[in-house]
């Protein structure tokens with residue numbers, strides 16, 4: 001069974017406090033990476049041995065995922081794999097996925113989500129759906145309410161916070177009008193909602209299922225990987241610690257479902273930081289800077305940006 005084991009080692013070094021952390025599954029060997037503090041971009045992911053171009057660095061399963069509203073009836077409600085036949089309601093690609101989703105679906109089915117989903121659809125919102133699923137997972141006791149606390153939160157302006165109030169009230173009201181007890185949703189405060197959303201905002205990946213065989217994709221360069229439109233959004237633990245570079249040395253890709261693969265785009269030395277590109281790298285410098293600042297709250301100082309490329 002997939003289980004994340006979190007391993008932290010704190011060692012006080014002369015320069016500053018180092019945080020080493022490795023996330024690995026109990027069934028696979030740990031990946032050749034570790035999480036440590038960078039000079040200026042918070043925590044980052046570093047290679048613990050040389051990694052060759054094209055090497056699969058590690059795989060990752062999401063901690064929470066959700067289809068986009070427009071994909072709701074055409075992809076698996078759990079792993080986002082494309083369904084052969086579109087459903088009139090939500091559907092699953094396998095009994096295994098249905099089984100994995102059983103606990104949160106049992107909670108979700110107790111409420112009438114039409115107002116909440118309509119609100120997300122009309123406002124073009126995707127992240128509240130992830131918060132809703134996480135809340136159902138917390139109520140079903142699959143995870144604790146502080147599950148995402150380890151991830152870096154976005155800093156939300158007062159204006160942004162006020163915009164979140166309506167979606168929070170809709171979410172809370174849907175649970176309150178179902179047969180879920182007040183005690184079960186005692187964690188569901190505005191503070192919890194904004195804390196989770198602030199983390200999802202910075203750390204969620206837009207899941208784009210690539211077209212082509214696994215072998216083709218592992219051999220191909222990032223730029224040539226054909227991807228369909230996003231089928232959903234997902235938050236992962238270890239991939240959330242990768243920092244951004246407009247000319248990254250690693251890439252995240254999805255072959256058919258939310259199971260993500262982190263792949264080296266070139267040879268990487270032991271001790272080198274691994275980076276991915278958060279945005280479309282083909283945009284010009286000004287567009288990249290604007291999107292990174294507005295979406296992720298930082299000004300990119302990578303080599304490409306510094307040399308006005």
Ligand SMILES: C[S@@+](CC[C@H](N)C(=O)[O-])C[C@H]1O[C@@H](n2cnc3c(N)ncnc32)[C@H](O)[C@@H]1O
Nearest residue numbers: 041042043152202203240241242243244296298
């Ligand atoms: C997904 S997190 C990456 C891990 C994060 N550094 C941490 O400590 O958890 C994204 C955040 O890391 C920081 N970050 C990532 N790449 C950066 C870069 N190239 N320059 C400055 N800050 C960066 C920004 O604060 C960004 O919002």
